[in-house]
Amino acid sequence: MTIISVPMDFNAEDLYVDLRSIAGHPLFLKCEGFNFAGSIKLKAATEMVEAAEWNGTLTPGSILVESSSGNLGVALSIIAASKGYGFVCVTDARCNLSARRFMEAMGSQVHVVAEPAASGGLLGARIAHVRALCAADNRHVWLNQYTNAENWKAHYRTTAPGIARHFPRLDVLFIGTGTTGTLMGCARYFRELHRQVQVVAVDSVGSVTFGGEPGRRMIPGLGTSVQPALLDESYVDEVIRVEEADTIRACHRLARRGFLFGGSTGTVVSGAMEWLSKHDNHDLTAVAIAPDLGERYLDTIYQTNWLHALYGEDVLAPEAAADLQVPPSSTRL
Incomplete structure (x- = not known):
């Protein structure tokens, strides 16, 4: 039995979803939304x-x-x-x-x-x-989350060690980028461990985090219109940029399996699936961090009128036609 007196004392740190049957590749999703704030x-x-x-x-x-x-x-x-x-x-x-x-x-x-x-x-x-x-x-x-070192230190102290403990043979870690606090904390931790872990940053198309021109972004959470002061690109092995339409499709694909996640999570999962499809190695141990749950997106990502008004009536068509019955693949921990 868990008894707490303040809401900050509860956070489910050790929950992972095995997405092999959905992604078609070995991929474990670290769920960070099971606390009183609903997010990482x-x-x-x-x-x-x-x-x-x-x-x-x-x-x-x-x-x-x-x-x-x-x-x-x-x-x-x-x-x-x-x-x-x-x-x-x-x-x-x-x-x-x-x-x-x-x-x-x-x-x-x-x-x-x-x-x-x-x-x-x-x-x-x-x-x-x-x-x-x-x-x-x-x-x-x-507090200034954009420059505050405690932002990334929180993940250096908690998120990254938790992943390392459960996946001692981790090969690749997918992390969404907003302020880049999660990215920098985890990347620094694995770099200092001298672990051969590839850190893949997942960003939204239209974000300027890793350069380029700003563009329309309607889904809150990941991406930014100002380059984050916390970011040190030397810790990042690769960057994947995800279109918002693909974020939406990933969210709906997960929802059709009973997992209601938020837009940030949909972006990370979409980016991870793209990367894994290009590195077709079923011996890889891959983890993606899911920052949030989906209840707060019921009026947007999961609402038909909102989707059609912003992304067109065919936004879900490619996903609806996809074969989701992919047999599970073996992986190693």
């Missing part, structure tokens, strides 16, 4: 808040403020409610309505930025709004 962001949020308390930046009466597309905001709203802080989440219209309502239910405020900045797009506008809030009221404390 609870780890980074907890580490950043505790560090700010320890160094005296965050004190009784402080108001947390952060830019987030949804998941980190939800995590911080839970922590703020638990610890008695105020919280203001600065987001934009791509943030799922359910995430906004969740934060408000926790007693947080949600500010929605409507107009993109001339440089930096909607993310740039969100950050400018955060800076303005902090300048106007010194009670505001910006």
Whole structure:
């Protein structure tokens, strides 16, 4: 029996889904959404808040403020409610309505930025709004997930060691990229272990994380319009960019097997399947990190009208025609 007194004390660390019958290749999906925040962001949020308390930046009466597309905001709203802080989440219209309502239910405020900045797009506008809030009221404390080292350290201390413990012969690890906190923490851990683990970053088409021109992105979570300060590309072996239509197809493919995951997870799974199809080696041990669950996407990714309006009526046609009955393949741990 598990008994907790604060929501941050519960997180299912050791749950993996074997996707061989869905992906057609050996692939284990590390599920990070089984906590009270519903995503991997609870780890980074907890580490950043505790560090700010320890160094005296965050004190009784402080108001947390952060830019987030949804998941980190939800995590911080839970922590703020638990610890008695105020919280203001600065987001934009791509943030799922359910995430906004969740934060408000926790007693947080949600500010929605409507107009993109001339440089930096909607993310740039969100950050400018955060800076303005902090300048106007010194009670505001910006943890700044984009530059805060505690973001990646959270995964260096927890996520990566957990994977290494369960998969001592891991060959390749697929990680989605937003702030790149998860990517950098895991990549640093395996590099310092001198393990021959290929770290494959999975990004959204239209993101500028690894260079290129910004493009339309309607699914929150992965990708960015400003290159992350935390990113050190020397730790990344390869980058896979995924179209949002492929993200949607991967989500629906998983859902048809009873696994309802979020957009970030769909992106990672799609990228992992693409990489594995090009490296057709059934002896590989591959793990992908699933950042979130799917309930907050019921009005978007899993809603027909939303899909057809943004991606056309045939967005699911290739997936609907796919043969999902792929026999399981053997793998090694």
